[in-house]
Amino acid sequence: MIGFPLLLIPLAICNIIVFLMPGVSFVTPLMTLTLMSGVAWPVTLSDVLIALGILLLLFEVIKGARPGSKYFMDHLLSLVVFGGAAAEFVMLPQFGTSTFFLLTMLALVDFLSGIALRARRNARGAPAAAPAAKNKRQRDIEAPERQMDPEPAPSVPPAATVAESVLLDRPEPAPHPVDIARTSPEIRSPGLQPNDIAHPSPDSPPR
Numbered sequence: 001m002i003g004f005p006l007l008l009i010p011l012a013i014c015n016i017i018v019f020l021m022p023g024v025s026f027v028t029p030l031m032t033l034t035l036m037s038g039v040a041w042p043v044t045l046s047d048v049l050i051a052l053g054i055l056l057l058l059f060e061v062i063k064g065a066r067p068g069s070k071y072f073m074d075h076l077l078s079l080v081v082f083g084g085a086a087a088e089f090v091m092l093p094q095f096g097t098s099t100f101f102l103l104t105m106l107a108l109v110d111f112l113s114g115i116a117l118r119a120r121r122n123a124r125g126a127p128a129a130a131p132a133a134k135n136k137r138q139r140d141i142e143a144p145e146r147q148m149d150p151e152p153a154p155s156v157p158p159a160a161t162v163a164e165s166v167l168l169d170r171p172e173p174a175p176h177p178v179d180i181a182r183t184s185p186e187i188r189s190p191g192l193q194p195n196d197i198a199h200p201s202p203d204s205p206p207r
Contacts, residue, residue, distance in 0.1 A: 003073045003074065003077065004077070005060070005074075005077040005078055005080075005081045005110070006056040006057075006059055006060050006063075007053060007056050007057060007060065007078075007081055007103070007106055007107045007110050008081050009052070009056060010049045010050075010052050010053040010056065010103050010106075011081065011084075011085050011103055011107070013049060013052075014049065014095070014099070014100055014103065015088075017045070018094045018095065019094075024045070025045075026044065026045045026046040026049075026097060026099050027044050027045075027046060028044060028045065029042035029043060029044055030043050030044060030045060030048065031043050046097075046098070046099040049099055049103065050099065050102050050103070053102070053103050053106045054106065056106075057106050057109060057110055060078075060110045060113070060114075061110075061113050061117070064113065064114045064117045064118075065117055074114055075111065075114050075115065075118075078107065078110050078111040078114055079111055081107050081110075081111075082104065082107040082108050082110070082111050085100070085103060085104040085107050086104055086108075088100070089101055089104050
């Protein structure tokens, strides 16, 4: 069903009626339907063929919108059908009717709608594919650059920074015992100092 032009069916019916049943008229009422308004509507063979062509055109558009369709084959067959119908309408007097003209226009609409659907699908898929290809090319360019870049050498702190940190971490020197003795205050206590014991006062009573 994917590669078969559905609008070929009403056109083939027209050709069968014209060549094999020349006494059948397209405007002869096949039946009469009474509408709710009370009007009697005569249904002719022309009305049936046109309604059939419109329904088949709908199926053709749905078929062309399906993913994975055979675009080239469908377009080619639609073009062949339209070209054959247009040639019969222009060159053969049996097909010079309004019914056949409308069927030919439906074939033209089928061909143009298929092209429009394909162009819209390509335009929608192109922006999505372009960034992917660009990113792939960018990755291919950046990969050799990353391989060629040498590894950075370990950072060495400057000598001034090292010396400053050593001085800051060095503990302060402890004070010398002599300095402690010099700086400590002398507390005089009577009877405890060596001078007082060696040279007693003359006024002090003997022990």
